[in-house]
Amino acid sequence: MPDTAPALRLRSHAGRGTLAVAVLASGMVFLDTTVVNVALPRLGADLGASVAGLQWTVNGYLLTLAAFVLLGGALGDRFGRRRIFLLGVVWFTAASVLCGLALRTDWLVAARFLQGAGGALLTPGSLSLLQASFHPDDRGKVIGAWSGLSGVSTALGPFIGGWLIDALSWRWIFFLNLPLAVLVVLATLRWVPESRDESASRSRGGGRRFDVAGALLGVLALAGVTYALVDAPGRGISSPAVLVAVLVAVLAALAFVFVERRRGETAMLPTGLFGSQLFSVLNVFTVLVYAALGGFTFFFAVYLQNVVGWSALLTGLALLPMTVLLLIGSPKAGALSAKIGPRLPLTVGPVLAAVGLLVLREVDAGASYWRQVLPGVVLFGAGLTLVVAPLTASVLAAVADRFAGVASGFNNAASRVGGLLAVAALPLLVGLTGTGYEQPAELTAAYRGALLWCAALLVAGAVIAALLVRRPTRRPPPAQPCHSMPVSTPDHPAARDR
Structure with missing residues (x-):
């Protein structure tokens, strides 16, 4: 596979199709990230959720997205940006459907964890596809067009999301991703060229290794402190579950620092x-x-x-x-x-x-x-x-x-x-x-x-x-x-x- 993708021009069919893919995929994430807050009262009443359930509905997504987004970018560089981007779109959409079908709060929270992981594969790929695919002379115009077209989704998002919640159900803010994802996948297969960083995709002995340990330790640290904060009001600050969560968070954070320092510049987060x-x-x-x-x-x-x-x-x-x-x-x-x-x-x-x-x-x-x-x-x-x-x-x-x-x-x-x-x-x-x-x-x-x-x-x-x-x-x-x-x-x- 070539080190860089073919140099697309914005005026070509493939160029416009690639831009549309990035805009639609970003729109999925923009809409889902934001209208969930608007839907909280309705889904809370429908599922009988407590305050803790609403907190986890928001934080489950944020936790896995924050912890794995750097790893998602590295996977795209090594295995192919289009390939990982498509995987992220399918993963994110499947998790969205699970969110919409949720019958209990714990089901919804678990699906939101999965959705965040899919977003970590999708989000870095949206702009990296544009950066890697377009001719240098067109990149500035493409990024500007992406920003402007995404602004349209910014303006329409509150109207669409709020209308869906009022007219149909909170579930439709998740189901809406399904038709969007179909368009994104078909357009990606049709127009978006594959690209990857050859320096990141060499043989195991010479290429860069993924910092999976760092990503997992980051998840444990964030999950531990989040669990302790969310469950402390109900269980009590001195409860065994809360104390264990705090201990896990501290140990994972210390281990994360140790692992990242040992890996040096190949770490997910170079401590330098x-x-x-x-x-x-x-x-x-x-x-x-x-x-x-x-x-x-x-x-x-x-x-x-x-x-x-x-x-x-x-x-x-x-x-x-x-x-x-x-x-x-x-x-x-x-x-x-x-x-x-x-x-x-x-x-x-x-x-x-x-x-x-x-x-x-x-x-x-x-x-x-x-x-x-x-x-x-x-x-x-x-x-x-x-x-x-x-x-x-x-x-x-x-x-x-x-x-x-x-x-x-x-x-x-x-x-x-x-x-x-x-x-x-x-x-x-x-x-x-x-x-x-x-x-x-x-x-x-x-x-x-x-x-x-x-x-x-x-x-x-x-x-x-x-x-x-x-x-x-x-x-x-x-x-x-x-x-x-x-x-x-x-x-x-x-x-x-x-």
């Missing part, structure tokens, strides 16, 4: 990256900001439906202005950061977002969207817009060029881990347990407490940026945000896993 203080600081910042985002969206979607009394469609549309701001403003924020450095945007952005959360904290039953919800959403979206592109550019500029892929992938994983930990920890911190999310008074108190915690996380991120972030020594590359935004509107269209 953290020799860059800026890279380390930016990833701590990422965890804090995306923890605030994940925690907010988990509570906000449930609160709007169970307390304010909105439909799933209105809930899905509520945060649409935030997505529009990200679409329009991220390129401008990236340009501003390149001109003045990242410290000011990464300081002002979280503060602005925190003010937005404090405004949204006062939303109550029967609230007016225009007077009470929209101002907070605009402030929160404006703050995120100042953060996302400068953060990505700075992460890439903080490490050597040869580590750009793993640095971007790790930062993406850090954003998912932030959301995962917030969804696991916040209900414990605000005392929301059992079916409390169905009780307006209990949910209101928990919602307001959770948004206060989220605002505090954003302010902590701003303080870290103000004190420790400096302009990278290397010129930051033009950045498309690499984070998958776990919000009630689909992922930012420039989200990518390199």
